[in-house]
Amino acid sequence: MSDLLTKSRARNVFYGGSIFFVAVFAALTVQSHRHITQKATAGMPLTDEVRLGKHVWERHSCINCHTLHGEGAYFAPELGNVMTRWGVADDPQGAYEILDGWMQAQPSGIEGRRQMPHFEITDEEMRALSEFLRWADQTDTQNWPPNDAG
Amino acid sequence: MKYQSQKVAYAYFLVAMALFGIQVAGGLLAGWIYVSPNTLSEILPFNVIRMIHTNALIVWLLLGFFGAAYYLVPEESEREIFSVKLAYLQLAILVIGTLGAVISYLVGIHGGREFLEQPLWVKFGILVAAVIFLANVSLTFLAGRKTAITNILMTGLWLLCLLWVFAFINPDNLSLDKMYWWFVVHLWVEATWELVMAAILGFLMLKLTGVDREVIEKWLYVIVATALFSGILGTGHHFYWIGTPGYWQWIGSVFSTFEVVPFFAMMSFAFVMVWKGRRNHPNKAALLWSLGSSTVAFFGAGVWGFLHTLHGVNFYTHGTQITAAHGHLAFYGAYVALNLAMFTYAMPHLRGRDPYNQVLNMASFWLMTGGMAFMTFTLTFAGTIQTHMQRIVGDYYMDVQDQLGLFYLMRFGSGVAVVLGALLFIYSMLVVRREVVKPGPLAAPGE
Numbered sequence: 001m002s003d004l005l006t007k008s009r010a011r012n013v014f015y016g017g018s019i020f021f022v023a024v025f026a027a028l029t030v031q032s033h034r035h036i037t038q039k040a041t042a043g044m045p046l047t048d049e050v051r052l053g054k055h056v057w058e059r060h061s062c063i064n065c066h067t068l069h070g071e072g073a074y075f076a077p078e079l080g081n082v083m084t085r086w087g088v089a090d091d092p093q094g095a096y097e098i099l100d101g102w103m104q105a106q107p108s109g110i111e112g113r114r115q116m117p118h119f120e121i122t123d124e125e126m127r128a129l130s131e132f133l134r135w136a137d138q139t140d141t142q143n144w145p146p147n148d149a150g
Numbered sequence: 151m152k153y154q155s156q157k158v159a160y161a162y163f164l165v166a167m168a169l170f171g172i173q174v175a176g177g178l179l180a181g182w183i184y185v186s187p188n189t190l191s192e193i194l195p196f197n198v199i200r201m202i203h204t205n206a207l208i209v210w211l212l213l214g215f216f217g218a219a220y221y222l223v224p225e226e227s228e229r230e231i232f233s234v235k236l237a238y239l240q241l242a243i244l245v246i247g248t249l250g251a252v253i254s255y256l257v258g259i260h261g262g263r264e265f266l267e268q269p270l271w272v273k274f275g276i277l278v279a280a281v282i283f284l285a286n287v288s289l290t291f292l293a294g295r296k297t298a299i300t301n302i303l304m305t306g307l308w309l310l311c312l313l314w315v316f317a318f319i320n321p322d323n324l325s326l327d328k329m330y331w332w333f334v335v336h337l338w339v340e341a342t343w344e345l346v347m348a349a350i351l352g353f354l355m356l357k358l359t360g361v362d363r364e365v366i367e368k369w370l371y372v373i374v375a376t377a378l379f380s381g382i383l384g385t386g387h388h389f390y391w392i393g394t395p396g397y398w399q400w401i402g403s404v405f406s407t408f409e410v411v412p413f414f415a416m417m418s419f420a421f422v423m424v425w426k427g428r429r430n431h432p433n434k435a436a437l438l439w440s441l442g443s444s445t446v447a448f449f450g451a452g453v454w455g456f457l458h459t460l461h462g463v464n465f466y467t468h469g470t471q472i473t474a475a476h477g478h479l480a481f482y483g484a485y486v487a488l489n490l491a492m493f494t495y496a497m498p499h500l501r502g503r504d505p506y507n508q509v510l511n512m513a514s515f516w517l518m519t520g521g522m523a524f525m526t527f528t529l530t531f532a533g534t535i536q537t538h539m540q541r542i543v544g545d546y547y548m549d550v551q552d553q554l555g556l557f558y559l560m561r562f563g564s565g566v567a568v569v570l571g572a573l574l575f576i577y578s579m580l581v582v583r584r585e586v587v588k589p590g591p592l593a594a595p596g597e
């Protein structure tokens with residue numbers, strides 16, 4: 001490397017430049033935070049039920065088999081659009097019933113097929129979980145996924 | 151070993167290697183469940199095994215970094231560690247936290263954010279351990295000689311510990327949760343850990359090649375500058391489809407493309423230093439791991455990262471086996487192999503003897519690296535088919551997976567090679583007693 005770039009210059013560029021990029025990133029984070037709360041997820045209110053549903057989702061660590069908006073494990077189907085796939089994105093009662101039916105039927109026990117565990121979930125929690133998935137489904141994800149298969 | 155207190159690194163490396171064993175065993179089991187899905191399904195479901203696999207990975211890599219810091223900071227600062235007791239206390243907290251986490255996972259107590267599933271008390275334990283660590287190394291660092299290697303190492307370690315705060319921030323709004331989650335995950339592996347990597351690699355090059363410190367340190371600042379300039383805004387490549395604004399598609403694509411640069415630079419750095427180096431250091435295995443690490447990191451993070459980082463591509467590949475392929479090779483090259491390079495370099499010093507018979511160690515490099523490369527290829531093929539069938543044709547997820555059995559079988563096979571390589575590595579570190587291999591008789595020229 002040339003003499004123009006001395007060690008102390010390189011160091012100063014590193015520290016100065018990094019501070020600059022942190023500042024830009026922080027500003028964009030604030031803007032994105034607002035975008036999320038005011039636009040992208042404003043399609044459905046974030047009720048206590050949805051909050052409870054998120055806790056149920058987390059307590060059972062569904063994310064370590066499924067993806068949600070494409071993030072998570074790749075062992076089981078995408079769930080960010082599952083309510084659309086089931087055709088109940090706008091139907092709370094239908095969403096609850098179909099989800100409850102699905103969860104009660106697990107594990108399928110079919111030989112050679114990936115198994116989903118059986119979870120102890122109360123009725124109230126099951127409703128919350130289905131509301132959480134409906135809530136996630138209405139997020140503006142820039143039209144991802146490409147199709148209903150997820 | 152120039153300073154007595156460097157010895158604490160030994161304990162860190164031992165625990166790290168034990169967890170490495172657990173990590174790959176967990177991976178192998180998870181890989182087997184892909185092949186034979188009913189295995190353990192009612193006793194130990196896939197999500198718990200995966201959690202153990204990924205958490206063990208992260209914890210052992212961090213333990214390796216902590217150990218490396220305790221080894222390297224005294225030597226660079228030219229003084230003993232501030233407090234050896236604190237270093238052991240920190241390790242004890244981390245071991246208790248790790249065991250606690252594994253036991254709670256096994257009985258079904260865990261959080262639900264990927265990689266951050268640790269129960270709250272374990273997260274606090276990690277925080278306390280991080281504070282102890284920072285205090286301990288910082289006091290050592292401040293009292294002694296400051297070099298670019300320690301400056302960069304300290305910057306990286308401080309920032310990565312600070313980012314841990316985001317592990318406690320879990321907004322009820324899923325999209326916000328996801329956005330801040332990446333502050334830990336992305337800003338660790340594609341920003342702060344890169345600083346740690348560059349510092350450790352610089353240290354190894356200094357010791358192994360004997361190139362002038364001034365040259366090495368200038369390179370290091372340039373490398374870490376490109377890492378942070380690209381990596382911070384590069385976070386945007388995770389903000390395409392989670393409810394964040396559309397402009398991230400451009401910011402993320404452009405800046406994360408530049409993330410290839412620091413990995414290319416680290417690879418070039420390592421090779422140039424070896425060519426320039428006059429020292430014929432006997433620890434050839436450490437050299438192999440150092441060069442291997444920077445090369446595989448370039449492929450895993452740089453090439454496989456770029457493969458799916460442009461938003462037009464990521465729209466189709468997001469959350470498929472392509473991601474898993476990249477995650478494996480990137481973690482392996484950049485952080486696993488780097489840690490193993492450091493262990494290989496430091497162990498002979500820590501145990502007070504010449505480098506061991508290194509043939510087994512080098513064999514373990516090829517076995518593990520070959521296995522990980524093969525795993526990456528099979529998962530990339532699986533991911534390509536998955537992307538086409540599911541994202542373009544629109545076939546249902548489970549139907550597509552049924553078509554991929556052959557690839558998962560091959561992934562399992564490569565996993566066996568990796569596990570054997572890991573065991574061989576640990577064996578060559580801890581058990582092998584014979585010293586440097588004697589050179590064979592030289593053939594006369596022309597024969």
Ligand code: HEM
Nearest residue numbers: 339387406409451455456458459468469473477480481484
């Ligand atoms: C050593 C450095 C790196 C490591 C350890 C690493 C590791 C990972 C891991 C584990 C994931 C999956 C996260 C999840 O569970 O959702 C991931 C995702 C991703 N990485 Fe990296 N990565 C590294 C560097 C890079 C670089 C340099 C690039 C770009 C050039 C990149 C591009 C991506 C992209 C685009 C994704 C998202 C994939 C998706 O949409 O599913 N990575 N990385």
Ligand code: HEM
Nearest residue numbers: 073074075174177178180181473474477481482486565568
């Ligand atoms: C014996 C060798 C290994 C096998 C068979 C294996 C298998 C697996 C499996 C089955 C998963 C879950 C993927 C899914 O969700 O579908 C996984 C995840 C993961 N493994 Fe491994 N693994 C092995 C070694 C490693 C090594 C050496 C590393 C680090 C270099 C590693 C890092 C990871 C990471 C980061 C994830 C999460 C990936 C993501 O979220 O994208 N694994 N592994």
Ligand SMILES: [Fe+2]
Nearest residue numbers: 336340385387
């Ligand atoms: Fe990233």
